[in-house]
Amino acid sequence: MKKENRTMSRRNFLAVSGTIAGSTVINPKSQIFAGNVATPKQSSGKIKVALVGTGNRGAGMWGGSVVKEYFDYVDYVGLCDHNPGRLEVGSQMIGANCPTFTDFEQMMRETKPDVLIITTDDDTHDYFAEKGMEMGANIICEKPMAIDERKIQTIIDAEKRTGKECRVTFNYRYSPHRAKIWELLRSGEIGNITSVDFHWYLDTSHGADYFRRWHRLVEKGGSLWVHKASHHFDLLNWWIESDPKSVYALGNLEFYGKNGPFRGVNCRNCSHTKECNFYFDIMRNERNKRLYVDNEKYDGYHRDGCVFRNDVNIYDKMAATIKYMNGVQVSYSLTTYSPYEGYRIAFNGTKGRIDAWIQESNPTTDANYDEIIVYKNFGRRQYIQLPQGSGHGGGDKLLKDQIFIPGTTDDLKQAAGVRDGALACLVGIAARKSINSKETVFIKDLTTIKPQEKKEYRKI
Ligand SMILES: NC(=O)c1ccc[n+]([C@@H]2O[C@H](COP(=O)([O-])OP(=O)(O)OC[C@H]3O[C@@H](n4cnc5c(N)ncnc54)[C@H](O)[C@@H]3O)[C@@H](O)[C@H]2O)c1
Numbered sequence: 001m002k003k004e005n006r007t008m009s010r011r012n013f014l015a016v017s018g019t020i021a022g023s024t025v026i027n028p029k030s031q032i033f034a035g036n037v038a039t040p041k042q043s044s045g046k047i048k049v050a051l052v053g054t055g056n057r058g059a060g061m062w063g064g065s066v067v068k069e070y071f072d073y074v075d076y077v078g079l080c081d082h083n084p085g086r087l088e089v090g091s092q093m094i095g096a097n098c099p100t101f102t103d104f105e106q107m108m109r110e111t112k113p114d115v116l117i118i119t120t121d122d123d124t125h126d127y128f129a130e131k132g133m134e135m136g137a138n139i140i141c142e143k144p145m146a147i148d149e150r151k152i153q154t155i156i157d158a159e160k161r162t163g164k165e166c167r168v169t170f171n172y173r174y175s176p177h178r179a180k181i182w183e184l185l186r187s188g189e190i191g192n193i194t195s196v197d198f199h200w201y202l203d204t205s206h207g208a209d210y211f212r213r214w215h216r217l218v219e220k221g222g223s224l225w226v227h228k229a230s231h232h233f234d235l236l237n238w239w240i241e242s243d244p245k246s247v248y249a250l251g252n253l254e255f256y257g258k259n260g261p262f263r264g265v266n267c268r269n270c271s272h273t274k275e276c277n278f279y280f281d282i283m284r285n286e287r288n289k290r291l292y293v294d295n296e297k298y299d300g301y302h303r304d305g306c307v308f309r310n311d312v313n314i315y316d317k318m319a320a321t322i323k324y325m326n327g328v329q330v331s332y333s334l335t336t337y338s339p340y341e342g343y344r345i346a347f348n349g350t351k352g353r354i355d356a357w358i359q360e361s362n363p364t365t366d367a368n369y370d371e372i373i374v375y376k377n378f379g380r381r382q383y384i385q386l387p388q389g390s391g392h393g394g395g396d397k398l399l400k401d402q403i404f405i406p407g408t409t410d411d412l413k414q415a416a417g418v419r420d421g422a423l424a425c426l427v428g429i430a431a432r433k434s435i436n437s438k439e440t441v442f443i444k445d446l447t448t449i450k451p452q453e454k455k456e457y458r459k460i
Contacts, residue, residue, distance in 0.1 A: 047404075050078040050113035050137070052104055052128050053120035054090025055291060057142060061396055062117050063094035070404040078111035080104050081120075085295030093287075104128065108135040115140060121214055122221045126151035133164035140167050140403065144230040145421030147222030149429055149446040152422045156448060159418050167403070167458075168421030170234045173414040174402075175393030176386050177370040178235060181345075181356055182412055184384075185239055189374055190349030193240060196330045197346045200232055201338035203361050208278050210336065211256040211307040216314055218432075223314040225251070225428035229334055232343075233322075234416065234424035239347070242326035243423055243451035248440045249431035251315035255337045260308025267304040268293075278307045320431045325453040352376040358393070417458035422449055 049066075051058055058081075066074055076096035081087035084102055091100050101107035108116070108131070116132035118125050118141045126146045129139050145168050146152045159166055172178060185193060202210070210228065214220040221227035237244060253259070264270030273279045282288050282304040292303035316337065322330040342359035356372045369385040370393075391397055402408045402415065423443070430441035443451050 044075065046073055046075040048077045048112070048114045049074050049117060050080070050107055050111050050115075051076070051094075051117040051119060052080040052107075053118065054079055054081040054087050054094065055119065058117070058119035059090040059093040059291065061391075061400075062119055062140075062142075063090065063096070066400065066404065067094055067096050070400065073404045073406065077113050078107040080107045083295050083298045083301075085298050086291055089290045089294065093291075105131065105135070108132065108137070113137050118142060122147050122227055123151075123219060126154045129155045129166050130158040133158045133162040133166065136164070138165045138167070140169060141421065142169055143234070143421070144222060144226045144425045144428075145418070146425060147220075147226050147429075149426065152425060152429075153447045156418055156422060166418050166421070168416045168418070168424075169399060169403075170231065170238075170414070170416045170420065170424070171392045171395040171399045172231045172235055173238055173412075173416070174395035174398035175389060177356070177358065177372070177393060178239075178395075179412050179414070180372060180384065180386055181347075181354065182239055184354060184372065184374060185241075185347060189352065190347060190354055190376075191351030193328050193347050193349050195328060195348045196236065196240065197348075198232065198236065198330060198343070199333045199345075200229075200335070200343040201341060202228070202334070202336045203338050203341035204277070205361065206341055207336040207338065208256070208307050209280075210314075211312055211316070212280065212305045213303060214301070216257070216305070216307075216309070216312045218313050221314070222425070222428065223432060224334060224336065225249075225315070225318060225431045226425050229318070229332075229428050229431075230424040232332065232334070233427035234420060236322070236330055236332075236427075237420065237423055237455060238413070240324050240326070240328050240330075241455045242324045242328060242453055243455060244322055244427050244430075244443050245325045245451055246323045246440050246442045247320055247427055247430035247434055249318065249320040249434040251318040251431070251435045253312065253314065253316050255316045256307045257312030257316075258308075258310050260306075263308035263310065264306045265309070266302035266306060270306060280304050315435075318431070320427075320434075322427060325451050352379075413457045415458050419449060419456060420458060422447060423451075 051062060067076060076098045078099055078101060079091050079094065080101045081090060082102055087100050087102060114137060116137040116139050118128045118139060120128060122144050125141055129141055132139050146155060155166055210224060215227050262272045264272060267280045282293060288303060317335055319333040322332060340359055340362040342357060344357040347354040353375045354372060358370055368388055370388055372384040374382045426443050426446050429446060430443060434441045
């Protein structure tokens with residue numbers, strides 16, 4: 001991108017960040033779940049929270065940080081993981097001083113939480129969401145909500161049957177850069193959106209990491225079409241403000257897995273460490289060592305698995321054409337072995353175009369802001385610069401503020417429920433099915449959700 005005319009003055013920077021901050025101000029009326037069903041049962045007024053899955057995300061984003069930063073609003077009453085070692089270490093990292101359980105239903109029976117947070121492997125989310133709601137809790141579920149259409153239907157049905165609610169944590173919606181794009185699209189600056197070009201690049205560090213872990217198996221994470229791209233499809237659904245109608249997709253595995261020049265089981269026990277560009281020394285990271293290496297004896301899970309193992313059965317390059325109910329068409333791709341990590345997106349509209357990109361690793365400039373360019377068909381272009389945030393572009397903290405701090409509003413419609421969680425996954429599930437059948441797959445044929453021309457927002 002050319003740099004002329006876009007040096008950010010301090011005044012512009014503050015003006016832009018002020019707009020974003022100003023649009024998420026606290027209002028004492030809203031609550032975590034609609035219908036006030038999460039009203040705390042305790043006299044302290046704090047919400048009783050239990051968590052299942054004390055791995056990386058559970059111990060960090062939803063554990064330690066919640067205990068430290070949201071202790072005025074939240075009481076941890078129970079932690080669960082089926083790996084007793086990781087439960088013990090995760091519990092120490094979280095520092096909640098509450099009982100721990102390897103038996104989930106025992107935890108639910110004995111602790112009776114208001115809210116259950118689910119941070120287990122993706123293939124288990126449906127079980128914990130359904131059981132959790134049946135046992136009286138509202139749910140905060142990490143993305144992806146579930147990895148196939150049958151599991152998605154289980155959660156839809158359980159929510160209806162129990163009257164409880166499941167919220168899905170699409171932290172990507174909360175980054176100021178993406179929130180600003182949503183505001184620009186709603187402002188009509190580029191007229192009606194007609195098409196979107198969206199290309200996401202995972203690099204040879206973070207991208208490769210998916211092929212080291214349980215994510216490499218379609219039966220665990222639904223493939224990156226669901227595990228990773230559901231983040232991207234949720235952004236599209238939210239930005240376009242309509243439901244996806246149909247998907248046609250292509251994909252292949254041609255870099256990792258069976259394509260590697262050699263292979264081992266995991267990096268620590270491999271004879272190819274010297275010649276392998278993907279050698280990963282897990283022992284250099286104390287947190288990874290404590291969470292995973294020290295607890296391999298319980299479940300045999302290698303966090304530093306070889307990216308070239310023959311059992312990798314997910315795609316490493318993917319492309320899809322997605323049609324929306326309001327007529328918008330999307331050209332999407334995901335590449336997993338790029339020299340840099342980030343994305344490029346363009347919205348084409350009847351009055352102009354929005355271009356935006358993020359380069360998260362290996363950046364070509366040392367700018368400390370992210371940029372959006374708004375082009376008018378017959379006018380001047382506008383450069384908008386936003387401060388960079390840490391923790392998924394600043395999204396993690398804003399998401400937790402909205403979930404835990406009473407009275408936080410949802411002006412940008414960022415709160416996502418089961419319908420949003422389902423539709424994001426269903427695009428990826430449809431893509432998988434399309435690759436297998438070589439045909440266009442329709443979202444309406446997958447679950448009881450009927451796609452709408454105008455997106456239904458979740459109310460909080
Ligand atoms: N929103 C985001 O940006 C984001 C980022 C990272 C991870 N995540 C999501 O968080 C979830 C956890 O990811 P992670 O990186 O922490 O994985 P992880 O492997 O580090 O942790 C998962 C934990 O769940 C436990 N577990 C698995 N099955 C279980 C069962 N049946 N009963 C009890 N415990 C069980 C495992 O032992 C492990 O401790 C995933 O769904 C992932 O998609 C989301």
